[in-house]
Every structure is written in C-alpha cells, then in structure tokens.
Amino acid sequence: xVNVHPSFLDSKHGKIGCTGCHGGDATAIEMEKAHxxxxxxxxxxxxxxxxxxxxxxxxEHSGSMHKTMKGYYHLIEKRLGRDISTDSELVNHFxxxxxKCHASCGQCHxxxxxxxxxxFVQGHNFYTxxxxxxxxxxxxxxxxxxxxxxxxxxxxxxVHWIPxxxxxxxxxxxxxxxSTSSGANTRMEDTDIIRCEACHAGAQAGNRWHNxxxxxxxxxxxxxxxxxxxxxxHTGGAGITGSSYMTLKIxxxxxxxxxxxxxxxxxxxxxxARDTYASWGIPDLPxxxxxxxxxxxxxxxxxxxxxxxxTSGGAACAEKCHKSSYYLTLEDLPxxxxxxxxxxxxxx
Amino acid sequence: MKKTLFSWxxxxxxxxxxxxxxxxxPQSPAKFNLSKADGCxxxxxxxxxxxxxxxxxxPVTESGEG
Numbered sequence: 358x359v360n361v362h363p364s365f366l367d368s369k370h371g372k373i374g375c376t377g378c379h380g381g382d383a384t385a386i387e388m389e390k391a392h393x394x395x396x397x398x399x400x401x402x403x404x405x406x407x408x409x410x411x412x413x414x415x416x417e418h419s420g421s422m423h424k425t426m427k428g429y430y431h432l433i434e435k436r437l438g439r440d441i442s443t444d445s446e447l448v449n450h451f452x453x454x455x456x457k458c459h460a461s462c463g464q465c466h467x468x469x470x471x472x473x474x475x476x477f478v479q480g481h482n483f484y485t486x487x488x489x490x491x492x493x494x495x496x497x498x499x500x501x502x503x504x505x506x507x508x509x510x511x512x513x514x515x516v517h518w519i520p521x522x523x524x525x526x527x528x529x530x531x532x533x534x535x536s537t538s539s540g541a542n543t544r545m546e547d548t549d550i551i552r553c554e555a556c557h558a559g560a561q562a563g564n565r566w567h568n569x570x571x572x573x574x575x576x577x578x579x580x581x582x583x584x585x586x587x588x589x590x591h592t593g594g595a596g597i598t599g600s601s602y603m604t605l606k607i608x609x610x611x612x613x614x615x616x617x618x619x620x621x622x623x624x625x626x627x628x629x630a631r632d633t634y635a636s637w638g639i640p641d642l643p644x645x646x647x648x649x650x651x652x653x654x655x656x657x658x659x660x661x662x663x664x665x666x667x668t669s670g671g672a673a674c675a676e677k678c679h680k681s682s683y684y685l686t687l688e689d690l691p692x693x694x695x696x697x698x699x700x701x702x703x704x705x
Numbered sequence: 706m707k708k709t710l711f712s713w714x715x716x717x718x719x720x721x722x723x724x725x726x727x728x729x730x731p732q733s734p735a736k737f738n739l740s741k742a743d744g745c746x747x748x749x750x751x752x753x754x755x756x757x758x759x760x761x762x763x764p765v766t767e768s769g770e771g
Contacts, residue, residue: 358759361749375745383744388758391745474762 362480370483378406398471400462407462415462420537423460426451428543433634438644450637458496465492465534472496486526493525500585500625504658509603512582515659545653548616566666566674575622577656578607579665579678584656586626596630596693605656608685608701612653624685624701625654631693646696651685680705 365371376383381395399406408415422428430451434441441447457472464470465487468477478484478491487493494502505525507514517523528551538547553576561571570579586606588599608624610617631645665678684703687695748754 358752358755359749360752360755361746363750366746366750375749379745381745388748391748 358476360477360480362477362482365481368482371481398461398463400464400467402461405462411462414535417537418462418535421535422538422541422544422547423465423534426456426459427538429455429458431542432648435647436629436642436644437634437639447637450634460496469495486524486531489525493529500587501657504582504584504656507658509583509585509658512603512658513660515657516661517657517659545612545617546614552616572618573620575610575617575619575655577623577654577659578619578621580659580661580663581605581623581656582658582660582663584623584625584654584658587628588626589628593636594630594632594634596632597628605683606651606685606689607683608649608651608698608703610653611649611701617653621703623654623656624649624651625656626650627652649698649701650694651698651701 370378374383375381378399379395379397380399382391382393385391385393396406403419405415418424430441433451433455441451458470460470464475466483466485467481468475469491473495478488490502490506494505503509504512505515505518507518517527530551533549533551536547536549538544539549541547544550557576561567566579583603583605585601586604587601588597589601606624606626607621610619610622611624613619627650629645629650631641634642665674665683668674668677684705685698685701686705687699687702690698690702
C-alpha cells in the first residue's frame with residue numbers, strides 16, 4: 358500500500374514530484390491510466406533514477422555486494438564448478454530465490470526491503486542512515502540481528518549496540534556499505550569492511566592475554582557468545598535438515614589474508630548440502646568439497662567477559678578454552694561434510 | 706420575437722439537461738475528492754482509499770541472509 362505521509366510533499370525529494378522519479382501520468386484520473394508506464398521502484402535496476410542527482414553514490418553502489426549479490430554467485434559457482442551467468446535457467450532460479458535479497462537505494466533509504474515485503478518506514482520520507490531494525494536487520498536478522506540485539510535466550514546484546522547511541526552504522530559506515538568491496542568475491546574478502554582493530558588497536562598491550570594471542574586469534578574467538586548455526590532453509594534438497602542450534606566453534610582460518618590474518622577464527626555452520634540446488638536441476642554439486650560448510654564468521658554478540666574470558670574464581674584459560682568443546686573437530690562433522698572441512702578442523 | 710424566445714428556451718433546457726447529467730454521473734466519486742490539480746497525491750495520501758484497494762500480503766516467513 359503506497360500511503361505517502363503529507364510531510365513528504367514538503368521534503369526535498371517530495372518537491373521533485375511523483376512523476377519525476379516514478380513516471381506515470383499525473384494528469385490522469387483513472388488509476389490504470391495514471392499508472393501506465395509507471396516505475397514502482399525507480400531505484401531498482403541497472404540505472405537507478407537516484408543517480409540523476411546522486412551520481413557518485415549510485416555509481417559506487419552499482420558494484421557493491423548489496424546490489425550485485427556477487428558473494429552468492431561466487432560461492433554457488435565455486436561449488437558448481439562453472440559460470441552460471443550464461444545459463445538462463447540457473448539465472449532465473451538465482452533471481453527468484455537468492456536475488457530477491459538484493460538491496461536498492463530505496464530498500465535502505467525509503468522502505469523496508471522487498472524480501473520482507475517492503476512498506477514505507479517513514480511515509481516515503483527519505484532517511485539516512487538506514488533504520489537498523491527496519492532495514493539492516495530486516496535482511497540480516499535471523500542470525501546477526503538476533504545476536505546483536507540480544508534476542509537469543511540467555512545471551513546478552515552486543516556491547517556495541519546501544520539504541521540511539523551505537524548502532525549498525527557505528528561500524529558499518531555509508532562508504533563501506535556503498536562500496537564496490539574492492540573487487541572482492543565475498544564480503545569476508547572485502548577489505549573495505551571495518552576491523553575491530555580500527556578502534557581497538559591500542560588494546561594489544563592491554564593485558565597478557567591480548568599480548569599472547571593478538572593477531573593469532575580473531576577477536577570473536579574470545580569475545581563472542583554462542584551464536585546461531587543453520588541446518589536447513591535455502592533452496593531445497595533433502596541432504597541437510599534439522600533446526601538451527603546455538604553453539605560457538607573455533608577452527609583454522611579458511612580465509613587467511615592480509616586483512617584477516619588470524620590463524621584461528623570462529624566458524625558458523627551454513628545450510629549447504631550436495632543436493633541443495635536439486636530443484637535447480639543440480640542434484641549433486643560437483644565441487645561441494647571445495648568450500649567449508651563451517652564458514653568464517655564474525656558473530657555480532659561481543660562482550661568483554663564471556664565464557665571463554667571469564668577466569669573468575671581462579672579458572673585458567675586452558676580450562677575455559679584450550680582443547681575445549683569450542684574446537685571444531687572431525688567428530689563434530691557428519692560423514693558428508695568431512696572433506697569440505699578437513700583442512701580447518703582442530704584436534705583436542 | 707417568438708423565434709428568439711424559442712431559441713433562448715431551447716438553450717436554457719439544454720443547459721439544465723447538461724447540469725443534471727453532470728450531477729448524476731460525476732467523473733470521480735466525491736468521497737475521493739480527485740482532481741487533476743492534485744495528481745497522484747490525492748490518492749496516495751488517502752489511507753482509507755488505499756486500504757480499500759490494497760491486495761492483502763501473504764504471510765511473512767522467516768527471512769534473512771544472516
């Protein structure tokens with residue numbers, strides 16, 4: 358329902374006039390005639406109308422992963438072993454199931470994302486930064502959102518979440534969200550994404566544990582609480598079923614790079630099986646084992662004192678963490694996932 | 706004189722007929738208060754009208770990349 362609040366009409370964007378962005382015929386009385394040739398979502402598509410005034414941002418955003426969904430494409434293609442962009446049938450499946458999550462200008466600055474059925478957030482008034490709950494975690498909600506806001510039972514919100522003070526944009530500023538991700542294939546390879554060390558660089562000498570582990574462990578290894586791991590969802594197949602579950606697992610870094618140099622990181626189970634794309638006509642992913650099913654993760658539920666760092670009562674770190682159940686081991690893996698993760702598991 | 710009076714009477718009757726027709730078949734329902742000057746705004750700021758025209762959305766299922 359496109360219900361515009363009268364305040365929008367006096368705003369900068371409102372003064373452009375409806376047809377300035379949406380087309381259609383403002384002089385027609387009948388709905389069908391008025392809506393003929395109208396563009397409901399003018400910020401969608403290859404050349405968003407927003408670029409008329411905000412050309413630099415629109416150009417930058419045209420290469421961002423929020424727009425291109427490049428990360429999804431990349432990992433499907435790696436497991437499939439071939440390019441899908443020239444296969445119209447696969448592209449159709451992709452657009453129908455994965456592509457609906459892409460974010461246009463309007464889906465962050467005017468309405469809720471289409472993947473959660475849209476709807477104006479402020480009566481068509483434009484806003485920046487995006488609304489954390491109505492925009493950011495409307496998409497990134499089932500895992501990151503619940504972690505960040507402390508919605509998982511028995512677990513606290515992220516220390517970086519203070520409503521109206523510290524929010525998503527405190528770390529993820531506009532430049533990094535609009536960015537072309539420096540040509541990265543996935544968001545985890547995106548060097549434009551902020552790192553904890555950008556603010557906490559001085560913490561290395563802060564205590565003996567930091568001195569000992571700095572650079573070897575990602576911050577989340579010690580400062581995350583348990584987080585959601587997924588077993589089903591996505592496109593289909595019977596190869597992976599069951600409910601999501603809360604745990605924290607540490608493994609060797611599967612994406613070691615200058616921007617993510619750590620030897621050990623937290624990893625999250627993702628819902629991928631050999632037959633996940635069976636409904637796309639791919640009953641068995643040929644290169645399924647080329648990517649881990651426990652993926653590099655940056656849980657958003659950071660605390661200073663966690664089960665790993667709390668040594669009150671004289672408990673030693675070794676008891677809390679070393680050789681603990683936090684390690685991802687071969688015993689944690691079902692037979693079908695051993696090869697995909699073998700290079701990253703730890704031994705107790 | 707009679708011809709002139711007859712012509713004026715015909716003109717008056719035609720005028721009344723037109724007014725009558727216009728009242729019976731307005732171009733747009735009065736409750737929507739549409740006019741060309743308002744353009745899109747008159748409909749898209751009228752929540753009651755929009756609700757009456759809207760198609761109910763399907764139920765939301767859990768969504769989210771992560």
